[in-house]
Amino acid sequence: MSEYTSDEMMSVAAARALRAGTSCFVGIGLPSTAANLARRTHAPDLTLIYESGCLGAKPTRLPLSIGDGELADTADAVVSVPEVFNYWLQPGRIDVGFLGAAQLDKFGNINTTVIGADYHDPKVRLPGAGGAPEIAASCKEVFVVLRQSKRAFVEKVDFITSFGHGTGRGDRERLGLRGAGPTLVVTDLGLMRPDPDTAELTLTELHPGVELEQAVETTGWTLKVAADLKTTPAPLERELTLLRELKKAGE
């Protein structure tokens, strides 16, 4: 078995979560890496949709932006930005929305807008919403991938850019949101899933070699742990090779 980094473990775990035969609305960065790895491993027929309007992109190298020429050149169809949001995302055609985050809270709400309590005088001004609010609302389910830290995993996000489970189970239904919302969070330490009853993110898997304490200490709320906490299978040789090729080609 090769050595691998925790980031590589995270990308492999995220890729594995994407099922063959489904479609995925892909954010740039970690989600795009994972989705492209999935296409090279167990899900060659995974349909990648990028908000730039590339439907069914099959990039041979990792795109650096959501609008790389490579995505357009390999896509089944290239449509306008209004069309990708209105005709393809909004009706709930896409199985999985795959998002990153700056802050994530225990109910899977995502912040990519401002750090700090005052929107008008923020501690840090982040890039903003992009496509995420509607991806989080309209995809059948949402996966979130980000590195674990107390700064990122907070009790309550400073700003809800993209709605997860609000204040708990039932909020999405009350608001009329059609997708199931975040069903999986992939980190460099393990996997979290919303509790079936409360929707609170709960640790269900640890990556190999990670101590439970590490996961608890890098979470800004009192992290609940599943009774049957499992260990993620380590990356396969083939997964690592393909991931490294992909990342190298994208540089």
Place this chain on the structure above:
Amino acid sequence: MSEYTSDEMMSVAAARALRAGTSCFVGIGLPSTAANLARRTHAPDLTLIYESGCLGAKPTRLPLSIGDGELADTADAVVSVPEVFNYWLQPGRIDVGFLGAAQLDKFGNINTTVIGADYHDPKVRLPGAGGAPEIAASCKEVFVVLRQSKRAFVEKVDFITSFGHGTGRGDRERLGLRGAGPTLVVTDLGLMRPDPDTAELTLTELHPGVELEQAVETTGWTLKVAADLKTTPAPLERELTLLRELKKAGE
């Protein structure tokens, strides 16, 4: 001077009304004949827009339908039907809407829906609205072309399919319609224009050789006649030749 038919005079008069350098949303039949004749005579740069999504069509023969391949092949751009109505017609980009009618009333309201007072039990079921209601609403002005008869030119249409001037001047403004509505009606006998004050269609020109009485008798309301009633210039040799070539090529 050649002999010519009253239909030819009508087409020539209608073509002349289209100014060079403008754009025209073209209905099929008489309007299309006139618009294509205008492109061959005084207005080679007239932009023809067809509801099939052909923008800037330059057909070499007269199209038989609003979606002939010839229109698409010669167009500057071919867009979807929602796009032609939403992005091109609705914002008021088009100078002239050129329409036919089954019935037209003295305020320029158009009926292409049903003949008879009862919509649910019509004397004659006509084709319906098509693009006309929004063409009549949104183009900067509207020209109507149809053969004169008491059946067609009525005091009040049985059904307002496309709004002209309603019950008189000011109705369009009250309804928030942006275009000027019908500014010209071209018939086989002459030209009518809405009175500046009342918007009632008034005979302003007679075609050469037509008696005033003919125009009055074939109008289903008491036709007002302009104080300075003029005579349309007869078709030029060149106009007739080009019109006949066009119609022949379209057969």
Place this chain on the structure above:
Amino acid sequence: MARVLSLGEAVAELVHDGDTVALEGFTHLIPVAAGHEIIRQRRRNLTLVRMTPDIVYDQLIGAGCASKLIFSWGGNPGVGSLHRFRDAVQHSWPVPLEIEEHSHAGMANRYVAGASGLPFAVLRGYTGTDLPAQTSTIKPITCPFTGEQLTAVPALNPDVTIVHAQRADRVGNVQLWGIPGVQKEAVLAAKRSLVTVEEVVDELEPRPGALILPSWAVTAVAEAPGGSAPSYAAGYYERDNSAYQAWDAVGRDRDEFTKWLNELTGVKA
């Protein structure tokens, strides 16, 4: 992913009695072969939807497949009236036909709303006309920013939409070029969709002006060469104007029509 089926299989599986069925194609690429297959399979009580019902809808109506028509312009383009349509509306022959009547702009936007997963669309439309008084699916709506009054129409979401295109590949990606009409919207608005194509090919080579319906957005593809005649398929064949003219005499007379129908369905007179 779309399955490649025979036309008979596809209609049998996707079109049921009582369904709301849209056959779209704006002058170009009208799915006539699929319409004839619906007649042959004797579907009943369909709500037929189409912006421009022309001769294939006249045939479906005359054959008694439809109990309702949602449309914006019903005629034989360049020729005249649809006599079977008129006979159904005016004399309930062979069965009564309810109508729901819109303008093109309204119908196009209803498909757009349907394709967009929205319950309604907003347009500047119908103002001052007598259509809203006859059509309950036209309502006023007020802009929440300017207070201006506009018009709302509800989404169209057919049970099944059928369109015709030039080509599909063997996994069911569809390529369509020339006048695109409202086909993409009609397919995306529908619960199920069937695309008949001139030919199924190994690979779709890129073409100017072509739009692609990805396989995963289509239910079934069926090869139907000449399937849009007497309308046309850009790159394959031209519009048969004489067939449109000839239909006038057939459609005008119930007996002539019945003969035509028996021939289509293989019934001996």
Place this chain on the structure above:
Amino acid sequence: MARVLSLGEAVAELVHDGDTVALEGFTHLIPVAAGHEIIRQRRRNLTLVRMTPDIVYDQLIGAGCASKLIFSWGGNPGVGSLHRFRDAVQHSWPVPLEIEEHSHAGMANRYVAGASGLPFAVLRGYTGTDLPAQTSTIKPITCPFTGEQLTAVPALNPDVTIVHAQRADRVGNVQLWGIPGVQKEAVLAAKRSLVTVEEVVDELEPRPGALILPSWAVTAVAEAPGGSAPSYAAGYYERDNSAYQAWDAVGRDRDEFTKWLNELTGVKA
């Protein structure tokens, strides 16, 4: 009909102090040369509009051209933050920057409404998020047919929209291919428009995937070869990723930025 002008003439004529100006291009075909010309011509108090303000907007903001930004994602894609944007928001340097913040879906629909001559657009958007509390241009709207609550956003109608495309012909018809973004909508929504192009050619040969903006829908065309670098122009040049990375160091520091600005505008330090 569009007039073919030099870039300097076009910006001088079309972009005025205080205007609402949209430069669009989604990763692809970003009108960078036009943005630099606006900086050189020292426009002030602009309301800048763009779905994805990236380095050219960082430059415009740092140069003090803008008093307001309407946007949905502001960052240096693949690299990190926009430091001039952050400095303006957090420290009002060089001038205060008001922001009006949306999502991509909201911005795209605002352009669609603008292009469509409608005062607003409807979408399923923003639900449950904190954006409506900060952005007055997001309001609820109720479907008049189903009673369902959705979201309305007002039309965007910039005084001028600037986009970049591959080609125009000598009468000003524009041809654009590859990722089309929201450029058509942004141009059609605007009162005036400028399209910079890689080259002006005698004839536009049809190309797969190309869209055409007819001359009569565009105010001016200006040749600006390389005008979207460091973004890319499909068929002409690739994205210069190193330039995006290099901007981080320049944008991060006011002095470095001022040096860059002086170089662009030809001011001696």
